[in-house]
Amino acid sequence: METKYVITDGIKYIGKDRNSNVTYVTSQDRAEKYPYDKAINVKDNNLNASERKNFYLVEYVAKQTKMKNTLSIVRTLSPAPTELSVTGQKIEFDWNKMIEQLENLLDNIYIYKEQLVSQQQYVDWELSDIDHIIQNKSPAADKRTKIYGIRQHKRIERDAIYAGLTYANVIIESIDQECSMVEIKNRLKGAIPQPYRGRTELYDELLQMIG
Secondary structure (H helix, E strand, O other), X not given: OOOOEEEEOOOOEEEEOOXXXXXXXXXXXXXXXXXXXXXXXXXXXXXXXXXXXOXXXXXXXXXXXXXXXXXXXXXXXXOOOEEOOOOOOEXXXXXXXXXXXXXXXXXXXXXXXXXXXXXXXXXXXXXHHHHHHHHHHOOOHHHHHHHHHHHHHHHHHHHHHXXXXXXXXXXXXXXXXXXXXXXXXXXXXXXXXXXXXXXXXXXXXXXXXXX
């Protein structure tokens, strides 16, 4: 079998969207896989200069997820119904269906993370555009106030994306590390955004200024 390569900067990978445009994904398995010569061509011709210097080729190795290894023990369990000692109620599980649902759930978390990464990148571009407009175009005071309102809205939007990305990373990393449900819940609680606390005296001065 021909060796395939993916293109990465160590964090994200080069993939394609539904329109075959170059995009970023966070999973090597979702990245585009190329023969070596094709990968070199894509890196040199489909990325801009600033991106090109940060990306490099990595040989693709199919991922055997720990999720499947963890679930392998479930596959060995008897499909026979069990009886609860308290109620006497019998419960049946379709193990194959349950495994499929869990794998689909994990797959959707990876997709969700990729979407958030793209959204975060786009909002960062918007914020950069806003900052350049303010700095280079010196809009009038009334226009500047309106632009600052837009900027604040985009900051709130980015914070929401960042929170979702944090939760997705907690789930993915916890599963990779085979954490218990208790540990996963504790990690998720620890990822809840905390109210901002000023880092300098200027923060206190600004609070006094606005009353």
